[in-house]
Amino acid sequence: MQAFLTIAVRAARKAGDYVIRESDKIRSVQSKSQNDYVTNVDQAAESLIIDTISHSYPNHAFLGEESGKTGDGDYQWIIDPIDGTTNFIRKVPHWAISIACQYKGKTEVGVVYDPIREELFTAVKGRGAQFNGKRIRVSNTNGLEHALLATGFPFRNKQKLMEYMQVFSKLFPHCADMRRAGSAALDLAYVAAGRIDGFWEFGLNEWDTATGALLVKEAGGMVSDISGNPNYASSDSILAANPKAFKTMLQLINQKE
Numbered sequence: 001m002q003a004f005l006t007i008a009v010r011a012a013r014k015a016g017d018y019v020i021r022e023s024d025k026i027r028s029v030q031s032k033s034q035n036d037y038v039t040n041v042d043q044a045a046e047s048l049i050i051d052t053i054s055h056s057y058p059n060h061a062f063l064g065e066e067s068g069k070t071g072d073g074d075y076q077w078i079i080d081p082i083d084g085t086t087n088f089i090r091k092v093p094h095w096a097i098s099i100a101c102q103y104k105g106k107t108e109v110g111v112v113y114d115p116i117r118e119e120l121f122t123a124v125k126g127r128g129a130q131f132n133g134k135r136i137r138v139s140n141t142n143g144l145e146h147a148l149l150a151t152g153f154p155f156r157n158k159q160k161l162m163e164y165m166q167v168f169s170k171l172f173p174h175c176a177d178m179r180r181a182g183s184a185a186l187d188l189a190y191v192a193a194g195r196i197d198g199f200w201e202f203g204l205n206e207w208d209t210a211t212g213a214l215l216v217k218e219a220g221g222m223v224s225d226i227s228g229n230p231n232y233a234s235s236d237s238i239l240a241a242n243p244k245a246f247k248t249m250l251q252l253i254n255q256k257e
């Protein structure tokens with residue numbers, strides 16, 4: 001698995017350098033659906049990542065946000081070339097590249113790379129999570145009283161607003177504060193690094209969460225959907241936090257009114 005990580009890091013760094021170089025030269029911004037954008041830079045970065053990985057692993061399959069599924073087989077790489085495209089387009093310096101490698105549907109290796117801050121978050125299943133080469137752990141905040149949480153708004157599906165607000169109003173009164181920074185991959189990486197204590201969002205896709213979920217678990221945190229089902233990937237929500245915050249968040253969310 002170390003070899004996969006080496007390739008994933010190489011691909012993420014190449015893509016990161018490319019996206020930074022191109023950030024003042026965005027040629028096209030297309031709307032995929034309401035409030036969901038893609039630029040020529042997202043597409044080219046994804047191709048660069050796939051080319052880099054398939055050079056070493058020509059028989060592996062890929063699931064990329066921009067190019068969809070290609071190939072078949074037990075090994076599949078899951079790629080979000082720019083997580084935080086809206087930030088990227090608006091020149092808000094908070095986005096990242098996310099690359100995961102799955103074997104038979106289970107994430108084995110993952111990289112989230114923030115090239116602006118040169119912050120590299122990596123995880124290998126069973127071997128822990130690292131930040132710029134140093135071991136990381138989730139935070140140790142007890143309960144939510146001093147907890148800093150992060151979330152993402154349901155900006156693509158505003159029908160979800162009421163459901164979203166119900167969860168928000170159950171959590172917000174009990175935590176210190178809540179962030180909405182615009183990159184789910186970084187939100188999860190920050191939970192793994194203990195920068196924030198918990199994260200929750202509706203409507204994410206595998207490419208947003210595959211690496212981040214491995215990072216959180218390998219850093220000693222917990223991941224499920226908002227009702228506590230560990231199979232968050234087949235659900236419409238994700239909740240990730242340090243074990244104590246996780247327990248309290250689930251209790252609050254699932255409390256009957």
Ligand code: IPD
Binds near residue numbers: 085
């Ligand atoms: C988005 C970001 C954002 C989250 C969205 C994601 P994208 O990814 O992670 O924080 O709220 O739901 O889709 O579209 O910028 O790759």
Ligand code: CA
Binds near residue numbers: 080208
């Ligand atoms: Ca994304």
Ligand code: CA
Binds near residue numbers: 083
């Ligand atoms: Ca993206």
